[in-house]
Structures are given as C-alpha cells and as structure tokens.
Amino acid sequence: MAVLQRLSHAAGRLNAAPASVNAASQVAEVLQSVRRSEHSEPPCWVFLGPPGVGKGTYSSRIAEIMGVPHIAAGDLVRNEIGLQTSVGLQAAAKVRNGELLSDTLMFQLLQNRLDRGRRQGESGFLLDGFPRTLAQAQTLTLFSDVHLAVNLHVRKEVLIEKCLGRRVCSHCRKNYNVANINIPASASQPAIQMPPLEAPPECQPFLETRSDDNLVTVQRRLEVYQEEAQPVENFFKREGLLLDFEITAGIPQTLPRLQAALQPYHWDAHISAQAGEAAMHA
Numbered sequence: 001m002a003v004l005q006r007l008s009h010a011a012g013r014l015n016a017a018p019a020s021v022n023a024a025s026q027v028a029e030v031l032q033s034v035r036r037s038e039h040s041e042p043p044c045w046v047f048l049g050p051p052g053v054g055k056g057t058y059s060s061r062i063a064e065i066m067g068v069p070h071i072a073a074g075d076l077v078r079n080e081i082g083l084q085t086s087v088g089l090q091a092a093a094k095v096r097n098g099e100l101l102s103d104t105l106m107f108q109l110l111q112n113r114l115d116r117g118r119r120q121g122e123s124g125f126l127l128d129g130f131p132r133t134l135a136q137a138q139t140l141t142l143f144s145d146v147h148l149a150v151n152l153h154v155r156k157e158v159l160i161e162k163c164l165g166r167r168v169c170s171h172c173r174k175n176y177n178v179a180n181i182n183i184p185a186s187a188s189q190p191a192i193q194m195p196p197l198e199a200p201p202e203c204q205p206f207l208e209t210r211s212d213d214n215l216v217t218v219q220r221r222l223e224v225y226q227e228e229a230q231p232v233e234n235f236f237k238r239e240g241l242l243l244d245f246e247i248t249a250g251i252p253q254t255l256p257r258l259q260a261a262l263q264p265y266h267w268d269a270h271i272s273a274q275a276g277e278a279a280m281h282a
C-alpha cells in the first residue's frame, strides 16, 4: 500500500513535469524498491561452531535482533515431543531407546516447526546446532534457501580452557566460568581477552564441575565435532555461503562486532547484491 502511494505520488510528479529528471529517477527508485520487496526474503541462516563456543547465546541474540525465529536442534526435538505430534511421538520413542534420530525425522521436525511459526507470522530462520552432518547440510539446501552459514570459532587452547573453567551452582543450577583468559596479540593472531563469569558469593560454596568437563573428555568432544563439522564447513564454503568469525573476547564486546560482520548479509544488502549482479549480466 505504501509502495503504491509512493509510486502514484512519483508518477503524478512525472506527469506534472515531464522533463523533470528528478521525478523520473524517483519513479525508478520506487520501482526498484517494489522489485526488492517482491524478491526480498528474511534471513535463512545457520550457525556452526564447536561445543563451548557460545553458539546458543550468539545465535539466539542475533535472531532476536533480526526478528527471525531461533531454532535450536535440541529444542526442536523437545518441543515436538512436548506437543505430542505424531512425529514428536516417533522422536520420543527413539530418544527413550537411546537411538539417534534419522535425518528424515529431523527434517520432519524442522518442517513442523517452520509451518507452525509461519502460521503465526514468522518468516526466515536461524538454525543452531543443525545441520550437524554433510548429508543434513546438503538436504537442507534442497529443503530451503540458505543464505549464510556463520562459523563461530575460538582458538583451540582457549576453547579447552573455557570448557575446563565451567562451573555450575548445585543450589540454583546457574552456570559460571572461572577461566580468566588473557593472551596478548602475536604477529599472526589477535589478542584474546575473556574475563571469568564470576559467581556471586551466595553461589560460591555450591560451585561444581560437571564430570564430563575434564581434559580428556573435552578434547575428545572437540575431535568428534571437528570430524563431523569439517565436511559441513567445506560444503558451505564451496557453496559460497560460509562466513568465518573468530571470537576473541567476552559476549559484550563480541556481540556488536558479530552484528557488524553480519550487517552486509542482511537481506536488504543480500537482495541489492543480487540485483547488482543481475544488472551486470543484463
């Protein structure tokens, strides 16, 4: 409606002053914005990254900023089980038997979640923890448009230190981190500063380390992740969709930097880049 009003207003000015270059360019501008809105799509992004990198935190904050649903693989399963849908019941049976969910089932869960969201006016998505395997990544690009795969990483030694520094309060179940990371910049690498996430005095006596946050398990977890994630990263790279982002500081410093890095990929820029490309090929 607003577009039509702007178009007729611009056209009216064009009629009134046929020689006016200004009015003509205004019409062109409006037509361009109409074309943009016809082709515009909200972001369909995936977030990749190893356990402990803070992927859940960053992806949910970015999703909130962009106004798209944050869909975490774990929630996908839990929500559908909670809703007792037929797919949810199938998933629940598998989870009970300790079986892995098939890709077909995962995509059915995702489809259900997206359909439900769309009925409530949602559009686009930000996937967190999915796709996990190459096969899932390939299927996802057939299942939906994917505009960007954001690959969050933290230098390995830092990630290990962060995982080992995790503490949970056995009283209120809140998570803290005692790791105090302060590595100066080298010729080839940026400085890393991640202050601890300190527990308040009332939680201090109840801090516990999870039994699987020991060096052997953490290293093994990262190896397992890397084996599975490398082909996924390579796939998105070949598709020209991978954006590598290194985390070198805490959340308050990193979030604005991540937001700035993602700005050029926001759908508006994405569409104008496509329009520019089309113009070049015309």
Ligand SMILES: [Zn+2]
Pocket (backbone or CB within 6 Å): 169, 170, 171, 172, 173, 174, 202, 203, 206
């Ligand atoms: Zn506590």
